Amino acid sequence: MELISSLIIVSAQTFEGKITDAQSHKSIPFVNISLKGTYNGTVSDANGNYKLKIPQGKDYTICFSYIGYQSKEIKQSLLKNNPNVALQPSLIPISEVVVMPDSTLRSFLRKAYDLIPKNYPDLPTSYQVFCRGGIQNGNEEYIRFNEVLLRAYKPSYHNKSDGTVEVLKTRKYRESEQSDDFRYFYYGGVHSIHNDDIIKNRSIFLEPHKDYNYKLVGQEHYNDRKVYVIAFKPKQGKKLRYKGKFYIDVKSLGYLKVELKPTDKWIEERYNDILGLHRDIKGKDFDFVVNYNILDSIFYYQSSYYKEKLVHKDSIYYLIDENVVTSMQKDSVQKIPFEQQTPISYVPTLEATEYAQSNWKDYATMPNAIEIDTIMAKELFNKPTPKPSKKEILIKILSRLDGAFGVTYFDYSMPASQINLSYKHHNFNKQLDVSSTVLNFETWMIYKLSPYHGIGYKTNASLSKSYHSKAGALYYNLRLPIKTVGKNVYGNISLGYSWRNFGQSLGTSNSDAEFKFGGKKFTADKVRAFTGLKQHGYETGFNLMVQLRTMLYLNVGANYFWANKTQETIYIKEAKGIFRTEANEALNQSDINYQIDGVDSTISGVINNNWGLSLGISICF
Structure with a gap:
C-alpha cells in the first residue's frame, strides 16, 4: 500500500492538548507522541501544544515520550476526557552519575558514529510529513507561513545519499499589514526533511573532530533507557559555525536528539552575502533541534525544529521551519517516480493555495499556526485571491x-x-x-x-x-x-x-x-x-x-x-x-x-x- 493513501483519514478523532512538566507546570516542547506499536503520531510544538488524529474503530494506547521524563501511556478513551498531559521528570540516582575523561568520551563518540549504519534504517523508508515554515513578529505571532503535506523517500543510512519528496498539499497565509514591513520574503524548503537529518548527513561535528571540544554534561532517561548528554563547541581560535549537544542512548549508542546553537562565526557571516541582498537583516541567534524515535531497536527521523531570531529595521522577527513525521513505512518501499518528484526549486509561497480557500481539517497534525475567529474568517473568505507580485512572477519563472x-x-x-x-x-x-x-x-x-x-x-x-x-x-x-x-x-x-x-x-x-x-x-x-x-x-x-x-x-x-x-x-x-x-x-x-x-x-x-x-x-x- 502506498503511503499517500494514509492521508485519507476516515472518521478520525482529533485530540488537542498541552504537555507540561508535572512539577514545574512548564510546557514541554517536541514530545514524541505515538500510537503504541506503530510509527504513527506527531510531536508537541515549541509551546508544548499538540494535535493528534486517531482513526476510529479501536481504542488505541497513546505513548508520550521525552528525554529526561518518565514515559506515559494513556488509553484513547481516557485521553478524550483530559487531553492535557503532565510528565514526571526522571531522576538520576547519584550512584549512576558518570565522569568520563576526554579520551574515553572521544572513543564513545567514535563508536556511536561508526554504528550509524547499524542503528538507523539499512533499507529505504517512506514518510508522511507535515511541514510548516514562516515568519513571526516580535510577539511570536505568524505574519506569514506555508504549510505542506508531503511524502518523503529516504535511502538507507549506509551512506549520505539525499532522498526525494513529493508535495501532496500546500497552503499559505499572509497578514499583509505586518508582512509588508518585513522585506525578507520566506519561501521555505520542502526538502528540509533530508537537509535537517544531521545523522544521515554525517555532519562534521558528529565524528570526534580535532577542532571541537566534547564534554559529558548530564544523564537522562528515555523510555527506561539511559541517555548521555554530550556538549560540543569549537576549540578556542577555531572559527567554526556551530555548537550544541548530543543525546545518545548508552546501550545502543544511537543518537536520539541533536541540538544546535550558533557561534560568533555564524552570526558574523549570516546574511553577509556578496550582493548585499540582505544587508538590512541581521541574524542574532537560532535554536535547531532534530529528534529521532526508536521502533524495533532502529532509530528513525521523527521531527526537526528551527527558530532563528532576526533584526530588521530595529524590529524583531523569527524565522520558523518545522517538520513532523506523522507516519512511516519501512517494508517494500517504492521510490517516488521522477515525474512526481518535487524539485529543489519548488517554492511553496508561489504554488500554495490561499489559507482561506483550503480545507485541512482531515490533515493538519500540528496545532493551528493562527486562530481564526468568526470576524476574521469572514474577512478571509470574502477577500479576493491576491495577484502575484512582479517579484513572485519573476521567481516562479527563474525556478x-x-x-x-x-x-x-x-x-x-x-x-x-x-x-x-x-x-x-x-x-x-x-x-x-x-x-x-x-x-x-x-x-x-x-x-x-x-x-x-x-x-x-x-x-x-x-x-x-x-x-x-x-x-x-x-x-x-x-x-x-x-x-x-x-x-x-x-x-x-x-x-x-x-x-x-x-x-x-x-x-x-x-x-x-x-x-x-x-x-x-x-x-x-x-x-x-x-x-x-x-x-x-x-x-x-x-x-x-x-x-x-x-x-x-x-x-x-x-x-x-x-x-x-x-x-x-x-x-x-x-x-x-x-x-x-x-x-x-x-x-x-x-x-x-x-x-x-x-x-x-x-x-x-x-x-x-x-x-x-x-x-x-x-x-x-
Missing part, C-alpha cells in the same frame, strides 16, 4: 530555469596553405598549418515545461584570436532520469535549429582610413580578418549530467550538426577595444580578392566536420 557554462570543442579542418586576401586598401597574407580544432566558451539555458520536457537556447564564442567562432541554437530538450536518489544522474537529448559562424585567422592589417565592410563602418587603426563558413542547419546532441552538489552538476556531452545552408565567408573585426565592430561578407563578392596557394578561389578551404564535444557545469534550480 524553472537551468543554466550552464563550459567549453565546447568543434572539429573542423583546413589543409596547410598560403592564403592571400585583399579588400580595398587592406592586404592579409598568412601561411596556415593544418588546423582541426576550435575551442569555444559556451553558455546555455533551459526553461523546463515539465520534469521531462524543456526549451533551450545556447550560445558560444571563441577563446582564441587564432579563429573566429560564434554559434547559437534553439532546441527542444528531453530529460531522462538515470539515477534520482542520492547523487542524481540525468541524460539530455536535444534537437533544434543552429547557426554557426567560424573561420581561421589571416592575421591583421593596419587601417589608415575608415571603411565599410558588410554594411558596417570600421574606424579602428587595426583590423583582423578570418576566412571560413557561415552555416545554418539542424543540431542534435546528448549530454550526461552528474550531480556534484545540491544544484551543481557536471555536464559532459556530444553533438552533431547538419547544414542546410552554407556560405563561404570572410569575417573582419576590429583588433582592439571592448566593443569591437565586426561584420562578414560572402567570399564571392567582386571587391574581395582571395587566393589559396596563388590560385583565385571563392572557396575558403575550411571544412566543418560537423561534430563537437562539450564539458561544463550546470546550475539546476
Whole structure:
C-alpha cells in the first residue's frame, strides 16, 4: 500500500492538548507522541501544544515520550476526557552519575558514529510529513507561513545519499499589514526533511573532530533507557559555525536528539552575502533541534525544529521551519517516480493555495499556526485571491530555469596553405598549418515545461584570436532520469535549429582610413580578418549530467550538426577595444580578392566536420 493513501483519514478523532512538566507546570516542547506499536503520531510544538488524529474503530494506547521524563501511556478513551498531559521528570540516582575523561568520551563518540549504519534504517523508508515554515513578529505571532503535506523517500543510512519528496498539499497565509514591513520574503524548503537529518548527513561535528571540544554534561532517561548528554563547541581560535549537544542512548549508542546553537562565526557571516541582498537583516541567534524515535531497536527521523531570531529595521522577527513525521513505512518501499518528484526549486509561497480557500481539517497534525475567529474568517473568505507580485512572477519563472557554462570543442579542418586576401586598401597574407580544432566558451539555458520536457537556447564564442567562432541554437530538450536518489544522474537529448559562424585567422592589417565592410563602418587603426563558413542547419546532441552538489552538476556531452545552408565567408573585426565592430561578407563578392596557394578561389578551404564535444557545469534550480 502506498503511503499517500494514509492521508485519507476516515472518521478520525482529533485530540488537542498541552504537555507540561508535572512539577514545574512548564510546557514541554517536541514530545514524541505515538500510537503504541506503530510509527504513527506527531510531536508537541515549541509551546508544548499538540494535535493528534486517531482513526476510529479501536481504542488505541497513546505513548508520550521525552528525554529526561518518565514515559506515559494513556488509553484513547481516557485521553478524550483530559487531553492535557503532565510528565514526571526522571531522576538520576547519584550512584549512576558518570565522569568520563576526554579520551574515553572521544572513543564513545567514535563508536556511536561508526554504528550509524547499524542503528538507523539499512533499507529505504517512506514518510508522511507535515511541514510548516514562516515568519513571526516580535510577539511570536505568524505574519506569514506555508504549510505542506508531503511524502518523503529516504535511502538507507549506509551512506549520505539525499532522498526525494513529493508535495501532496500546500497552503499559505499572509497578514499583509505586518508582512509588508518585513522585506525578507520566506519561501521555505520542502526538502528540509533530508537537509535537517544531521545523522544521515554525517555532519562534521558528529565524528570526534580535532577542532571541537566534547564534554559529558548530564544523564537522562528515555523510555527506561539511559541517555548521555554530550556538549560540543569549537576549540578556542577555531572559527567554526556551530555548537550544541548530543543525546545518545548508552546501550545502543544511537543518537536520539541533536541540538544546535550558533557561534560568533555564524552570526558574523549570516546574511553577509556578496550582493548585499540582505544587508538590512541581521541574524542574532537560532535554536535547531532534530529528534529521532526508536521502533524495533532502529532509530528513525521523527521531527526537526528551527527558530532563528532576526533584526530588521530595529524590529524583531523569527524565522520558523518545522517538520513532523506523522507516519512511516519501512517494508517494500517504492521510490517516488521522477515525474512526481518535487524539485529543489519548488517554492511553496508561489504554488500554495490561499489559507482561506483550503480545507485541512482531515490533515493538519500540528496545532493551528493562527486562530481564526468568526470576524476574521469572514474577512478571509470574502477577500479576493491576491495577484502575484512582479517579484513572485519573476521567481516562479527563474525556478524553472537551468543554466550552464563550459567549453565546447568543434572539429573542423583546413589543409596547410598560403592564403592571400585583399579588400580595398587592406592586404592579409598568412601561411596556415593544418588546423582541426576550435575551442569555444559556451553558455546555455533551459526553461523546463515539465520534469521531462524543456526549451533551450545556447550560445558560444571563441577563446582564441587564432579563429573566429560564434554559434547559437534553439532546441527542444528531453530529460531522462538515470539515477534520482542520492547523487542524481540525468541524460539530455536535444534537437533544434543552429547557426554557426567560424573561420581561421589571416592575421591583421593596419587601417589608415575608415571603411565599410558588410554594411558596417570600421574606424579602428587595426583590423583582423578570418576566412571560413557561415552555416545554418539542424543540431542534435546528448549530454550526461552528474550531480556534484545540491544544484551543481557536471555536464559532459556530444553533438552533431547538419547544414542546410552554407556560405563561404570572410569575417573582419576590429583588433582592439571592448566593443569591437565586426561584420562578414560572402567570399564571392567582386571587391574581395582571395587566393589559396596563388590560385583565385571563392572557396575558403575550411571544412566543418560537423561534430563537437562539450564539458561544463550546470546550475539546476
